[in-house]
Amino acid sequence: MASVASRWARLARSPLCRWTRGPSATFSTAAQRSTGDECSSDDPPSPDEPGHSLALRNLQHRAVKLEAEVRDLTERYQRALADSETVRRRTQKFVEDAKLFGIQSFCRDLVEVADILEKASDSIAGEATPGDQKSALEKVSEGLALLEAKLQSVFAKHGLQKMAPIGGKYDPYDHEIICHVPAEGVQPGTVTLVTQDGYKLHGRTIRHAQVGVAVESQE
Template sequence: MAAAAAAARAVRSVWRLAGLAGLPGRGAFLAPQHPQRTSQLLCIATQEKGTGPNLEEEPNQTQHEQKSDTGSAEKMLIEEKAKLEEQLKEITDKYKRALADAENLRQRTQKLVEEAKLYGIQSFCKDLLEVADVLEKATESVPREELKDENPHLKNLYEGLVMTEVQIQKVFTKHGLMKLNPLGAKFDPYEHEALFHVPMEGKEPGTVALVSKVGYKLHGRTLRPALVGVVKEP
């Protein structure tokens, strides 16, 4: 009896898998005279069971797909991070260059302003140099042997010229204008202008032997070179 019940349950399972449950006359297929039909149904059930969805493989496949998606997302994030870092570096470099250019411009502008303050009186000073030259020549032209009490007018005139010359030199010094009298100094083409060369015993060649006109410098910059004669080798 137990064997018969188990066989009946197996057949019912076959009917359910074959989709024939509930059809009329299904009991006829269970009769001994239809063993071939029963065998066919068992084969169909076995095939459907073998081709059905594998529930054990689906979770593994889903996990693999999730890992693949995660790896792709991480790769995209890494690439995007690299692009952003490159853009940040480029923008930072441009910003630093802009700051450097702005600082250089500020320094150049400041230098131009300072030079304008220092050398803005350059043309005016050049005009005053002619006045200083006239005073110097006038002072030098007075004969020293005539400066006696017997010639008070000449003496007073000479003293007035000297005082005026001293005063104008003080004004020049106040505004950064310095006299250059390079007698005996080494010839400097940036401060001196050679008018002639002359041999002279006891003097080193290349030194200034004679000053025809003194020079001037304004805040360290040569405003007018001294006109000189230079000692040459004998």
């Protein structure tokens, strides 16, 4: 019995047993560590594995979806730019119109003054009185004529102009028919008489001219 125990003791102390235990333990530990690394690895599957084709299809689907979203956002952005440009142009047009036509009511009131001055000038110039009275009236007439010319120049400075429709064609946007006159030597529809002058502010009619229009005589 003692000989068997001593024999096992010598075997355990032998180099062969130490070599077998050392490398085996080392290899076993390295194998476990390698196996654990492989199990915890995040590397994607190889192209030959079934999981790779599924992941590729998912990526392609996401890419198509993102492209569609990008196109939709691009179209919305372009529409928003177009709408903002339209709003900007309209706002700019409103501002310009406000600058040009802000004095429209003022000009309409001044037109009445111009009518009075013109009528007074015509009535004084038509009077024929002898002596100094005639000379005074002539001076008054000249002063009123100068005043009327000055007033018309102020109108023109601010874009207000008097129409001159006589001899032209009737235009319902500029003229208001007051009467019809026989077409003697003129074409029907021609303006031959003006009872009240019309005015335009920067090309826009603010008061229609009251006119008489030539028509064919009914016999």
